[in-house]
Amino acid sequence: MLTDVSPLPATLLDRFTAVRAATESLCAPLVTEDYVVSSMSDVSPTKWHLAHTSWFFETFLLAPHDPGYTPLNPRYAFLFNSYYVQAGERHCRAQRGLVTRPTVDEVYAYRAYINEAVQTLCDRIAGDVEHPAWQVVELGLHHEQQHQELLLTDIKHVFWTNPMRPSYRTDAIPQPPEVAQGWQSIAEGVYRIGHDGDGFAFDNEGPRHGVYLAGARIANRLVTNAEYAAFIADGGYRKTALWLSAGWAAVQSHHWQAPLYWELVHGSWHEYTVAGTAPIIPYAPVTHLSYYEADAYARWAGGRLPTEAEWEVVAADAPVTGRFVEHGVRHPFADARSGLQQLFGDTWQWTQSPYVGYPGFRTAPGAIGEYNGKWMSDQWVLRGASCATPESHARVTYRNFFPSDARWQFTGIRLAADA
Amino acid sequence: MLTDVSPLPATLLDRFTAVRAATESLCAPLVTEDYVVSSMSDVSPTKWHLAHTSWFFETFLLAPHDPGYTPLNPRYAFLFNSYYVQAGERHCRAQRGLVTRPTVDEVYAYRAYINEAVQTLCDRIAGDVEHPAWQVVELGLHHEQQHQELLLTDIKHVFWTNPMRPSYRTDAIPQPPEVAQGWQSIAEGVYRIGHDGDGFAFDNEGPRHGVYLAGARIANRLVTNAEYAAFIADGGYRKTALWLSAGWAAVQSHHWQAPLYWELVHGSWHEYTVAGTAPIIPYAPVTHLSYYEADAYARWAGGRLPTEAEWEVVAADAPVTGRFVEHGVRHPFADARSGLQQLFGDTWQWTQSPYVGYPGFRTAPGAIGEYNGKWMSDQWVLRGASCATPESHARVTYRNFFPSDARWQFTGIRLAADA
């Protein structure tokens, strides 16, 4: 699961405290009722995210490594397991949004209980930097950061489903300036991609390996709302020849005519955002697109989506910086004249690479090994990081993945073309 | 909609206050989270029941009869409409359990707002006993009492769906004594059934009309848990010949093996009740049965279900009294030696009469006329009243109705046989 990571225990415990607190701070705008429901099968209740991330530490850290640990409530192990089949029977995903008890207060008490137990365990093993528990703490934090992003995208969907359309935030989001579209070149050759084992990475980011590229060009920025609106205006959603067969079927059956959260108000496109519904911002990156839409747009624009190898090669020397606005970060906008922009912190970027294991990849044994390997079919790799990703969670080698029709994440488009 | 009712305004307003308060008192055991979810398509959230019963007064009483009335929130009219198509577009039933805002507190504020507006209107028209608004107040109260029963059966289902199995009540329910099964006879002849227009009744209870009966016998009490357990033990759920074709299909597809809420614990039947899971009480009436199960049981027992006419004829002179325990009523048990028992206050009783209009029945024009007539297909009449029915809502002429496979109501069996 983990590559050779050597955490400094003291720092790790500080990060544990910070990450756990960050999760809870994301819930500040919510009232009790908001924590309970699931608005579609992909969406989990906020309450469940809060509890499940605690369950992870209970199941994989405390139970195996703390002999004196007693669960706060033994039935939580059943209720808050997600997809770890080997960790025991799971509560049906479809019923997560029907569970009113434990209450929100009880879930917060569960979090506090876990926090204290983790702190006690960490204090006890503080002198043993080789203790295997440290790696589980590290993994648990990255797992929790993944759920921070899901918590945000899920509650956005819950609010949007409500005909009253409540807002998660009330402040306005600053508008990005226009950036001219340019290209970054990749020369033909054999490159090495994947994580090299220095610092934390998920198992699916390695092994580092060679890949032959024929050469390509990658866009210096993301596709904008204005550009995507032009695709719509040109009849993009009605031109069969632009679409994959399964994509065309999705357009027909879901009646897609625009990105998720877009709607026409008096004839002009508006977008439901975490700060409410407003006219689309022309130069902001378009987001909440399925793979099918990203692929069709790229074909319409005369380009294609990048492969994940192309993306990683071109991004390899770029700093992991960006806007990450959903976590309160307010970096200034990049200089509009500079080179490669918006790699991180705006939208995840669909690649044309199906999500499979790298050469030499093996799933780790045991339940924790279910983490990434078992999803390696019928999904696509997305690269970068979105405005809802915790900044410290972003990495050049990060491989996010979703199925072709997923739209509720902050997903967008960076174009590519043959050299 | 209403037959000629002459409410005394003063009394009616007292009843309004009492019924509205009774609805809220049913929510005393709930925490905020419990109000929000819907555990299946038949079940509405508690919050929705609280709001919808207020919406009824807003839409059919205040809007047409109070020129100065201003809605607290104009979007509530959309959110809390149920099936009144003519009263405007409705929020999709399947999404009722996804609405976190308005909050529970806001819904209570909506109730208070409506209560005050109704009170003001009633004060204004107090001198005009012929004012058509009085009939709407009366109808609204009976509508609210119907939702009191649904609120209870729905929250029971929500709690049961939760693997934690919380309880609505904590006190024990007294056990009824054994009562010997006996029969009440009906002689051949033409009888008159249906409401005669004296006092309130729903439109579907009239017109009063003649019906020819060939003669029959009706059981003096309901079928008990012990009797139904004998049917199960005899393989009742596996004997095709006992079942209607659609009933057998339901048994197969839903894997029914016992009433809803029954489960085997260490080999003996237990029942989930509003006071938690406990061994079935042998002499208590069996409940939470579909029509199919009631029909199959009756065939197995060598009898049949009564027609609604038979039920009404035999019950015509009985007092409307019973246990109604879910509303805090604690009537003593009837004398076990006495005659016809358990007509009201234990379980609704499936009849073999499909739910259609009485001879001469016409649906009233307008949205309020959607109330009963449009459901007159593919359902069965149930007679009596259950432990969850408000006592003052029970009537000898009352026609409840549900489809063949409904099990989440307090439904049971009274046997009949040909004379």
Next chain:
Amino acid sequence: MLTDVSPLPATLLDRFTAVRAATESLCAPLVTEDYVVSSMSDVSPTKWHLAHTSWFFETFLLAPHDPGYTPLNPRYAFLFNSYYVQAGERHCRAQRGLVTRPTVDEVYAYRAYINEAVQTLCDRIAGDVEHPAWQVVELGLHHEQQHQELLLTDIKHVFWTNPMRPSYRTDAIPQPPEVAQGWQSIAEGVYRIGHDGDGFAFDNEGPRHGVYLAGARIANRLVTNAEYAAFIADGGYRKTALWLSAGWAAVQSHHWQAPLYWELVHGSWHEYTVAGTAPIIPYAPVTHLSYYEADAYARWAGGRLPTEAEWEVVAADAPVTGRFVEHGVRHPFADARSGLQQLFGDTWQWTQSPYVGYPGFRTAPGAIGEYNGKWMSDQWVLRGASCATPESHARVTYRNFFPSDARWQFTGIRLAADA
């Protein structure tokens, strides 16, 4: 199953020969391919009808009553069982249209084999008029006549499903003259309806019993295409208030805008008939309507559907005569000035009576007893007989039944009204 019938064996065998031959003669217009498919779940392949009616004689007549009988192919018992659960496991209804072997020729050979075996058995018991086998022969013939009607309605649907729209017949159907609408009165009183046991009847036609009627008027003829087109033109399919709740849901989900088989050709209504597509005939009875449509039409027309008791009382003295054109009968049209018309031989007539057992009805024990009783839920009674009913199969007491949304039978409307 049967009331006391005393068939004359010799005559019965003649009828056996005639009915079996009539089934096959209905297939004269078909080619081999037409026999194989099922165009929807209600429709069985022609081949299956031919085989299943033979299976009936094999299973209920030859197997129990002919000790020397050997099945032609023992696996046919599995393939051609329909819904007789107690007669053994059944081939899934949904897969009937996937069975290419036995071939059509083999199925005809099966029919010949059964015919010969039945003939031999009948010859053997010819002297024993009390032999129970005679009743099974009689029942089997009526069963086969039911399938003659289904065979016709099913192949009509198969042909219509085909974009090539082949025709079953090529000759034109004579147009009926206009008949003025009039009413037949029924006085208040207790009447006796149901079969009296004289001659053959299905079990569900008895017992004969009393029924109280408040008095009513029944239309002297069926609703015509022209009248129904006026309902459509008046927006009947868009007026919620005309429809039952489940009917309105059916209109929405199936996008019903006219009877099945109607289509607009250059703005005027055409109808696909067994003789191909042609403009609707104004004075012909409208047909291929669901119960929901019949009920909505009646409400729109200011009337209602008759009860089955009203229908039977008014029809009691009428001769069983009519057009029955699909069986080649060419009776002259009734005198347009005469009284009650079109009771038999045009369309089945929806009544407002749900299909349940008459007072005192009991299902016969054993598999043959599954025949009618187990369908007594969620269906409506239809009275009369259609153009596809064999004339000798029609009876005043006949109770046909279909669910609310069935449209592929020749179903129509006779209006009624309160007295």
Next chain:
Amino acid sequence: MLTDVSPLPATLLDRFTAVRAATESLCAPLVTEDYVVSSMSDVSPTKWHLAHTSWFFETFLLAPHDPGYTPLNPRYAFLFNSYYVQAGERHCRAQRGLVTRPTVDEVYAYRAYINEAVQTLCDRIAGDVEHPAWQVVELGLHHEQQHQELLLTDIKHVFWTNPMRPSYRTDAIPQPPEVAQGWQSIAEGVYRIGHDGDGFAFDNEGPRHGVYLAGARIANRLVTNAEYAAFIADGGYRKTALWLSAGWAAVQSHHWQAPLYWELVHGSWHEYTVAGTAPIIPYAPVTHLSYYEADAYARWAGGRLPTEAEWEVVAADAPVTGRFVEHGVRHPFADARSGLQQLFGDTWQWTQSPYVGYPGFRTAPGAIGEYNGKWMSDQWVLRGASCATPESHARVTYRNFFPSDARWQFTGIRLAADA
């Protein structure tokens, strides 16, 4: 669509005649009824295959290139279009098995009509070897060969669905000898794969391009029935950890316990083959497996599936020869001691490569360009050729593709491992 192919017209017409006749000869064992039905949504009726392959020549060859061409029946263009959206509206795939007319005889007449028209056109342009029509003839033949394989796998499924279990063939299939498992090595390096444009290839086989391989070993033969039975006996279908998440869901929902067509008879595994049901042949390649099963088996066996690049590199110098038994070929078995075996003519071999375009791939414009590109999502590449593939249709660069859960094709497993 096509790479630069220079067919010799005379030879091409000979091949046209041969391929068209081969399709019809595959139907020799069928009776008329067998041509009509579709046993599941993936399966098309034989009649449809016969007609659709003719429609291809009509639509893409005759209509654009023969000004005097008159369709035999203009409605066939609608009925026999498959997925060419741009070629006009299509008849719903789900209804293909419901069309009884045109009859089988009429479809054969349609084939003869097309054959004659193609012959006439070819004669007319015989002198013009650059005429673009030649490429369409070539493509149409390969298209027809693809349908030959589908015709066989589809009719196998139709027969298997029938409880009578008819057989397509009656002769026994010779048993292969045991072959020891060995490995073929691939050295690390950059290789070139894909079609080089010499001779016919589908568009998805190019462009030829470089690919970096880290080195690997590929099994010299396919996994056998005996080996797969050991996987089953070891509980392979019950061990969650062996399966992809979606694969495990498929196992649960479809109740998979063995390959399609396997069944236990008196406790030993039997297989339904085109020659009927018989005990599995231990050394024969296992077939009719989904990707999920192939992937789980490989994990269980300690290996993995090859990538398509590995497969093509190792197979590059192998002759395209094999058993291809379903087309009557009876090549002797390969010498059991020799090297790489069973590349072609036994089963298609699942690779771990998702089906996407090669670097530089572009979909050709126009309807014929829908051929391969629009399927490039959510499928896997299979390499080699099966016993049902026409031998002349097999190529080293051929890229077959099916979704993860497809089992009705002759699909099997060749293992690979890291170097």
